Amino acid sequence: MDAKAAPKVRATLEDVAQEAQVSLATADRAVNKRPGVRAATVAKVNEAVRRLGYRPDPSAAKLARARLRRVAFLLPAGANRFVGLLSEQIQANAEWMHDQRIHADVLAVNVFNPVELAKALLAQVGQRDAVVVMALDHPVVRSAIDQLTQAGTVVITLVSDVPSSTRQHYVGINNTAAGRTAATLIGRFVGRHPAKVAIILGSLSLRDHAERYFGFNQVMAQEHPHLTVLPPLEGQDDAARNEALTTQLFALHPDLAAIYSVGAGNGGISTALCSLGRAQDTVFVGHELTPAARADLLNGTMDAVINQDAGHEIRSALRLALAQWSQEPVIADQERIRIDIYLKDNLP
Amino acid sequence: MDAKAAPKVRATLEDVAQEAQVSLATADRAVNKRPGVRAATVAKVNEAVRRLGYRPDPSAAKLARARLRRVAFLLPAGANRFVGLLSEQIQANAEWMHDQRIHADVLAVNVFNPVELAKALLAQVGQRDAVVVMALDHPVVRSAIDQLTQAGTVVITLVSDVPSSTRQHYVGINNTAAGRTAATLIGRFVGRHPAKVAIILGSLSLRDHAERYFGFNQVMAQEHPHLTVLPPLEGQDDAARNEALTTQLFALHPDLAAIYSVGAGNGGISTALCSLGRAQDTVFVGHELTPAARADLLNGTMDAVINQDAGHEIRSALRLALAQWSQEPVIADQERIRIDIYLKDNLP
């Protein structure tokens, strides 16, 4: 037998160091982009990494790491139920985070005020290894995000994106596609006769709402021309306002056949539908599977709920951050946030 | 910087050993249920674990483990496309598995023959730390599963369950609920006029098919009494047979409004629908988002696809095995396999 060809399963940093003729510590510095290494040395190490196909062992890295990585979740204050689900999921993953050497804080911010949001973001500079933020797309916010990434913090947008910023990832659904999905559901549920469809949203200045509205109209216009989409109503994601809007809606259009609720505050719409005795015969499609939405699905008030899985989003954001920090492998397929459709029959 | 007060993070096995007045090795033996420890000692250690709230560190455990855990996936030979997706996903997770100290083999078995399946299962005794199997529910198979678990192998059923066996977990959807979902989709897509609905399945002796059929009928009978469900047709999951069945179906029932395909071989149904010129006006709902199904959704031949995420199932099975071996934490929420509904608009 030859002493040489030990079928080494996987190269270690030690191997890389040897191959590059440097010490373990230097190899580590180079691989993890730590300061204090000559460019020439870094190149040598990278070459060795390439030759040996080195990939760090996540278990070993976590075991050796002293410091926890600090991440901040910036979520809307004054919370609707979906945001509540997100916080719950952060809690639910606490043990796992600990195993991954992650420490997370949840900060409540008035995300509707760009200046405040930007201030909150900037306050994280130098304090966090990653910031996960449900952001408003606004120049001030974008600039704050850019400063954060510049400072070396990984920034991940959640649920609503800020595409022109330098955030490393967006974790959430394709909202245009979600709007299209809602349109197809309503179109097919209403049937082929002419009818009116109403649309209630939080605000057209929210990127996710605007995109859903856009997608919805696309499909309605192209595929269900017999349906008339009424002008959008803005309820600020507020249940009381939505209830009033819904009541007015039926006063003006007694023959209304369907409602698409783009944002939060669906409870108000349900309440109005019930008081008017129109809960069963109005097609009602909304977003986010909150406990109330689940109940409305079961009692027939809602006909379908389009959901994005809060737990999945939290874990995905964190896994992407880990990958960014330590070049852990990303399973692309796993990080795609699906547009879930729930009927009363396939509730989880 | 808040570099203050690093609190005592977490109890280690070392702490447990000290608390229980035993050595590290003994504590390890007790915690990992290895043989050769007096019951009294085990009790002492467990008590210490409880008092300190000890939980093993997965990273440290993986780093120290020399041997890879061996798992076998037993999948149907002569593969339909969905099974192909499962194998692909096993490949796609290879790096991750390696990081988790898992080695997996895929074995193709004739799962439709209980005796052969049982033999394949028994061949794994003593060879595997876990076996993940897409099984037929049959007494011989059940017995083989029981012998495997008796021998200390973790057994996980995939896609189709064997509930009366001692398998540790079932990873897959609730098939009754899936059938109900299909019924609601068809019921609402067809509309309120009387019509005929056909159902094509692989075989009623397959547990998952039978359960879907059951759920479908439940909802049809209770909620869509104006729809007539024709007797089920068995096509053995074979495209050619399904094509023939579909053609016959329309010969007998020219007014057929919808088809629910419970199993595989949807390509045959599509082909028949197209040749007959009935692709657009027949509501067609089936299972599993294969490339062909995706295409049929986009061209309007299929109206909805009910899916279970193959990648999610593979990862879930593996995570559950890890949890079983090393008491890693399970995020229950994450392991629930969802009944995905895909329309042309929310395709991933």
Place this chain on the structure above:
DNA sequence: CTGTTAGCGCATTCAT
């Protein structure tokens, strides 16, 4: 049955 000991692969001092 129980204890002692030597790593696993990497992050992190502390030297040089």
Place this chain on the structure above:
DNA sequence: ATGAATGCGCTAACAG
């Protein structure tokens, strides 16, 4: 700018 040495928490081989 680089290297040597230490130890994270656990598994496993070896002693008693």
